[in-house]
Amino acid sequence: MSAQNPTEAPSATPEDADKVMGRLGALAGTQVTLSIDAMGGDRGPAAIVAGISRSASKNDSVNFIIHGDAAVLRKLVKKHKRLEGRVEIRDAQGVVSMDEKPSQAMRRADTSMRSAIDAVKNGEAQAIVSCGNTGALMATSMIRLRKIEGVNRPAIACLWPSRNPQGFNVMLDVGADIRADARDLLQYAMMGASYARNGLGLENPRIGLLNVGTEDHKGRAEIKDAQELILKAAGIGGFQYEGFVEGGDIPGDRVDVIVTDGFTGNIALKTGEGTAKLVGDFLKEAFKATPLSRIAALLALTSLRRLQKRIDPRRVNGGVFLGLRGTVVKSHGSADATGVSAAIKLAYELAASGFSDRLAARVASAAAAAQTDQ
Amino acid sequence: MSAQNPTEAPSATPEDADKVMGRLGALAGTQVTLSIDAMGGDRGPAAIVAGISRSASKNDSVNFIIHGDAAVLRKLVKKHKRLEGRVEIRDAQGVVSMDEKPSQAMRRADTSMRSAIDAVKNGEAQAIVSCGNTGALMATSMIRLRKIEGVNRPAIACLWPSRNPQGFNVMLDVGADIRADARDLLQYAMMGASYARNGLGLENPRIGLLNVGTEDHKGRAEIKDAQELILKAAGIGGFQYEGFVEGGDIPGDRVDVIVTDGFTGNIALKTGEGTAKLVGDFLKEAFKATPLSRIAALLALTSLRRLQKRIDPRRVNGGVFLGLRGTVVKSHGSADATGVSAAIKLAYELAASGFSDRLAARVASAAAAAQTDQ
Numbered sequence: 218m219s220a221q222n223p224t225e226a227p228s229a230t231p232e233d234a235d236k237v238m239g240r241l242g243a244l245a246g247t248q249v250t251l252s253i254d255a256m257g258g259d260r261g262p263a264a265i266v267a268g269i270s271r272s273a274s275k276n277d278s279v280n281f282i283i284h285g286d287a288a289v290l291r292k293l294v295k296k297h298k299r300l301e302g303r304v305e306i307r308d309a310q311g312v313v314s315m316d317e318k319p320s321q322a323m324r325r326a327d328t329s330m331r332s333a334i335d336a337v338k339n340g341e342a343q344a345i346v347s348c349g350n351t352g353a354l355m356a357t358s359m360i361r362l363r364k365i366e367g368v369n370r371p372a373i374a375c376l377w378p379s380r381n382p383q384g385f386n387v388m389l390d391v392g393a394d395i396r397a398d399a400r401d402l403l404q405y406a407m408m409g410a411s412y413a414r415n416g417l418g419l420e421n422p423r424i425g426l427l428n429v430g431t432e433d434h435k436g437r438a439e440i441k442d443a444q445e446l447i448l449k450a451a452g453i454g455g456f457q458y459e460g461f462v463e464g465g466d467i468p469g470d471r472v473d474v475i476v477t478d479g480f481t482g483n484i485a486l487k488t489g490e491g492t493a494k495l496v497g498d499f500l501k502e503a504f505k506a507t508p509l510s511r512i513a514a515l516l517a518l519t520s521l522r523r524l525q526k527r528i529d530p531r532r533v534n535g536g537v538f539l540g541l542r543g544t545v546v547k548s549h550g551s552a553d554a555t556g557v558s559a560a561i562k563l564a565y566e567l568a569a570s571g572f573s574d575r576l577a578a579r580v581a582s583a584a585a586a587a588q589t590d591q
Numbered sequence: 592m593s594a595q596n597p598t599e600a601p602s603a604t605p606e607d608a609d610k611v612m613g614r615l616g617a618l619a620g621t622q623v624t625l626s627i628d629a630m631g632g633d634r635g636p637a638a639i640v641a642g643i644s645r646s647a648s649k650n651d652s653v654n655f656i657i658h659g660d661a662a663v664l665r666k667l668v669k670k671h672k673r674l675e676g677r678v679e680i681r682d683a684q685g686v687v688s689m690d691e692k693p694s695q696a697m698r699r700a701d702t703s704m705r706s707a708i709d710a711v712k713n714g715e716a717q718a719i720v721s722c723g724n725t726g727a728l729m730a731t732s733m734i735r736l737r738k739i740e741g742v743n744r745p746a747i748a749c750l751w752p753s754r755n756p757q758g759f760n761v762m763l764d765v766g767a768d769i770r771a772d773a774r775d776l777l778q779y780a781m782m783g784a785s786y787a788r789n790g791l792g793l794e795n796p797r798i799g800l801l802n803v804g805t806e807d808h809k810g811r812a813e814i815k816d817a818q819e820l821i822l823k824a825a826g827i828g829g830f831q832y833e834g835f836v837e838g839g840d841i842p843g844d845r846v847d848v849i850v851t852d853g854f855t856g857n858i859a860l861k862t863g864e865g866t867a868k869l870v871g872d873f874l875k876e877a878f879k880a881t882p883l884s885r886i887a888a889l890l891a892l893t894s895l896r897r898l899q900k901r902i903d904p905r906r907v908n909g910g911v912f913l914g915l916r917g918t919v920v921k922s923h924g925s926a927d928a929t930g931v932s933a934a935i936k937l938a939y940e941l942a943a944s945g946f947s948d949r950l951a952a953r954v955a956s957a958a959a960a961a962q963t964d965q
Contacts, residue, residue: 261710316806380869392803395811411887429766429857432690436853437769468869477858480811484855485862487838492863495754495842496870503894513891520877520884 247569249560250276252342254333255285256312257349259551262286263293265348268557269304270297272565275558279565282342284309284332307332313353315550322353323360330354334361337543343568344544346535346560348552354545355393355538362543365577367584370394370401371540372479373413373547375486382471383417388467390479391486391536397478399442403427406447407583408539409474410456411576416537416567417473421455424460425472427481435461447476453583497525535560537567540580544573601870606955621943622652626716627936628707629659630686633925636660637667639722642931643678644671646939649932653939654717658683658706679708687727689924690951696727704728708735711917717942718918720909720924720934728919729767729912736917739951741958744768744775745914746853747921748786754844757791762841764853765860765910773816776800780821781957782913783848784830785950790911790941791847795829799846801855809835820883821850826963827957871899909934911941914954918947 253269255262262285269281280303283290287308294300311327325331330349336342337363343543347354355371364371372390379386389409390397397405406424413422426444428436433444444461459472464485467475477485504514514521538545544567548560567573627643629636636659643655654677657664661682668674685701699705704723710716712735721728729745738745746764753760763783764771771779780798787796800818802810807818818835825832833846838859841849851859878888888895912919918941922934941947 266827318808379871381871393804427858429769429854434692462864464858465865465868467862468865480803481855481858483852484801484838485858488841488859488862489838489866491839491842492866493870494839495752496867498754499898500874503898504891506894506897510891510894512889513889513894514885516890517878517884517887520887523880524873524877 219230223443226278230468246278248280249344249565249568250280250282250342251564251568252333252336252345253281253283253561254330254345254347254349254354254520255283255290256329257315257347257354257550258548258557259315259348260553261421262289265557266290266293266297266300266555267554268552268561270300271558272561273297273303274299276562276565278569279303279561280338282307282333283303283327284336285312286310286329293342293587307336313350315350317353319348319350319352319356322350323356328357331357331361334358334543334545337545338362344546344564346546346548346557346564348548348550348560350550350555351392351536351547354547358538358541358543358545362541362545365540365542365580367580368408368540370397370404371538372405372408372537374409374539375536376416376502377475377486377489379468383419383473385417386467386469386473386475387413387422388475388477388479388482388486389416389539390482392479392483393538395478395480397439399439399446402439402443402476402478403446403450404540404580405476406456406458407450407454408576410454411579412537412572413474413576414455415572416563419473421457422452423457423459423471424474424476425459425466427467427475427477427485428461428463431461431463434462443476450583454579460580467540521545535563537563539576542577544568602815622654623718623939623942624654624656624716625938625942626707626710626719627655627657627658627935628704628721628723628728629664629702631689631721631728631924632685632922632931633689633722634927636663638927639931640664640667640671641928642675642926642935645928645932646935647671647677648673650939651938652943653677653935655679655956656681656707656710658703659686660684660703660708675731681710681912687724689724691727693723693724693726693730696724697730702731705731705735708732708917708919711919712736718920718938720920720922720931720938722922722924722931722934724924725766725910725921728921730917732912732915732917736915736919739914739916739954741954742778742782742914743774744778745912746779746782747910748783748913749910750790751841751849751860751863753842755847757793757847757956758790760841760843760847760849761787761791761796762849762851762856762860763913764851764856766853769852769854771813773813773820776813776817776850776852776956777820777824778914780832780848781824781828781954782950783830783850785953786911786946787848787887787914788829789944789946789949790937793847795801795831796847797831797833797845797848798825798848799833799840801841801849801851801859801914802835802837805835805837807835817850824957828953909937911937913950916947918942 280306284307307331308414309329313322373393374389376385536547658681679800683703687696747767748763750759767901910921920938
């Protein structure tokens, strides 16, 4: 697949996006067991089990271990006939709340989150999905799974609707850590390139470093240092470095991967989501404004649904934790069945492709090369 | 005017927004002279003179001193009859380029930017408008106008379309300085409150501090320190402090003023603009997709124009520099006549209301109170 050259492909449509997101569907048939934290989401376990059921109906090759209050989960699972024989329930009475401190949550042994992570640690499942507290999920994953050799700070990568032919850009870190020095940003570039290659099918992804301007003299000291490190590593990392990019390039087509620290990335992500939602709501109001505009809305229904699908954050639900010995997909806390199912699909594809091992191999070879280089 | 209570006012419409933005139009009749840097924009002096002409036709109480290549400007001004007798041309041969380093630009005495600033410094004009290099404009303004007593780092404030009754939120700093410590963030809160009061007519604006989560334990150390300082200063500053806010709150209705450092603010601003543009472009494509959707677009034309106006960044064009002895409005580099005219309107209203002096008085009284407090 070569989606690299924008002149070869028209601007992305929802169909393209589905194609790309389903690229690893070629791996269907690869049996995968996913470990699901069923308790952490804002909508409770019912929404999560409904999402699992939706995924199970679409993909015969996936089974589940789900973690939480066994009595509650048994009742929920019974409601979905298609889950018969495909779900194992693990009782875990503790629930990590959304406002619990990560340092506290990671010490509790009885939580559904910890139980879900341990199933991957023990080799019973190949990837974890949780809608729970992000900080707690990262802290517990780091303690239980451990970091890949050579990675200092793991990162969370998200997919962002964009003007690129593949339909999405990768941005990281969007919230694993509020700090990042130049070497961390270099590792984010390596890991982001690996994710874009395996997740979006881009042979040689274009990487940009997020800054307040594109001129070389702009920005904070650590960003200028990172620029030098990333430029040097482009060959080994298998990516092209395109220089500094600005906020407007995140949904643009200048680069495929946007590298930044977790503070800035998290705020950019939520600003983008909030702005898209504002414009969408204003659009709905505009169509309700006059009788004529209501008729127009009816006529344009298919096109508007197409637009809605294109910018629907539930379709790309799932931040991926990069830099750990195991694949962890963090779904939105408020995800409904559609959102949970999207996160499960992503987890399945990454697990089936052996992404976690590929990423570790790439980071190791880069570290070895840097050693030789010195 | 009481736009404070959301239960009293329906969600903002473009008409509301115009009303708010034209609130200081009650000051029409107050004679103001504006100093315009005619050379710095990406579209050249023609677009800027066209914007001046548009403003002149709408407002009889404003005159202009424009700075740049006199021969070029004379020709352009002659094309607009309505500018006869209302424009004075100052020859300045130097032009600050968009990629020039601020430290270099501020040393050049022959530029149109410097000449424009000096007209306010010398009391010949009440506010400056420039489409030029932001960093250079800030550096030169700081050197020539000087900072208000008690302000460490000046900030750039922008208006952001929002769900609030007043139609816009204020965000600062969006790019004056890439660093901000806790005391700087406190000053941004004071200055942002003053701008919201004078620019948006909010008696007691609600302030939020931008962070990666709303829980008190989240975020960088300087942000947690700033939270304590801002909470203490709420009474003196004449604002309510609402706590940490996230990126999604920037276009929301939880607060009226969003305080952050210039690195984060600049990236959030550009991410929001880029996302709104992406959704707008996707919408246009959706309406071109089928014959039915094209008919729908025709039927909904008025409503769609209304939407476009509501999210058009040109309508709120103009970052305001806060913390200087004089009012400086920075227009988008790529502003066309509509954008330049919006920036001029903002500069007129701020100059006519004596905003700069009011802000200085508020900062001085806060500093005095803090002294007594210790």
